[in-house]
Amino acid sequence: MGSISKHTLQRLPTYLAYLKSLPCADNACISAAAIAAALELGEVQVRKDLSAVGSAGKPRIGYPVNDLIQHLEYFLGYSTRNRAVLVGVGNLGLALLSYGGFADYGLDIVGAFDSNPALIGLQIDGRPVLSMDELPTFCQRENVQIGILAVPSAAAQPCCDALIAGGVRAVWNFAPVHLKAPDGVLIQRENMASSLALLSYHLKQPERN
């Protein structure tokens, strides 16, 4: 097993969300075929993905829904808490701070940073907005593992460096730029521009899916 495919990993949250949306009768079971139909995926792919997380279904029965949810949540690390800081309290940054849903995924935003003096000292939903100078120290002291970058493109790389200096091991980057980081630090880009490109390209096609 060891290494799991990246695409599989990206599908797992979709399975989890679907399973959670089901009316939860205890001891209910669901077949791989049913999941596949609901999510418009291949039946075999679903089985393969689920077997990768260590779940096993029973023939003629399927997978016990509650077990599967627990398996997935454990595997995805939603049960273990990850501490994060947000850098860049602009439109997007504020929205990410205010959105409470990340807690369901094990993500706790414990602080925010901005270069704008007008924002520093504020509290947003209980999280302090601090000066950029304090970033590395704060991250080390608070044992922060994840940095969320919601700053303009030009500021992204320096902010990323500051996060890494603070010991952050994973960066979630909302800026449309490529960031360089040492090995062992994961840069995950939330690429809205790429999404838009796909939309825009689709609209230019006469008739396609």
Place this chain on the structure above:
Amino acid sequence: MGSISKHTLQRLPTYLAYLKSLPCADNACISAAAIAAALELGEVQVRKDLSAVGSAGKPRIGYPVNDLIQHLEYFLGYSTRNRAVLVGVGNLGLALLSYGGFADYGLDIVGAFDSNPALIGLQIDGRPVLSMDELPTFCQRENVQIGILAVPSAAAQPCCDALIAGGVRAVWNFAPVHLKAPDGVLIQRENMASSLALLSYHLKQPERN
């Protein structure tokens, strides 16, 4: 040529953003190797991607930066305007509405919709917030092609249906659910949960990239 790889399509905006970040001396040229080094990609991959959009470089010279930018912008449809509506004026929806950067990508948000009566009638940066009832009519009248979904999971499918009823041909879905749509309608999911899964999984690994 005909069909272009999805992964290629997703990389194109990255190239474009990088090229635009360059200090623009007129008639400046850049080699595929230089782009590859800056974005930490394979040199051959860059050439292959760029040739897919119809750009040709010259040996020992590379690609003319300005031409390349224009090519990419045209190919990605950033020069042709796409009219969009936003559904769901919550934290995220507001941030998307307030963020002005989408205009650079050819996306014009011309209206917003919400089920909350307290919001209806407001103007946000010049865009009206309307009732859900008016959605299909508005989309048809205003010739809207793109719908942006920033609603809770449970509301996503009905809202998506309403958008499609209004003639929308592409949906940008921020809700963590799979949406069903007829052929010819593109559903593009902005999958934050998947991104978080990758981050969380990485942090669980002892030492990996």
Place this chain on the structure above:
DNA sequence: AACAAATAAGTAAAATTATATCTATAAAAA
């Protein structure tokens, strides 16, 4: 109790995508 039907799991094949190698071309230098 035996059989049939349905399903999961494991294995193999196909398609897609990325990487490497090679060739030809064009500009710079001698």
Place this chain on the structure above:
DNA sequence: TTTTTATAGATATAATTTTACTTATTTGTT
């Protein structure tokens, strides 16, 4: 003008991912 050198473009190889197929298991039915 000739030679050298770096680069684009094309071709081929490799790796990854998806799909198809086969096998074995388990439950429900006769």
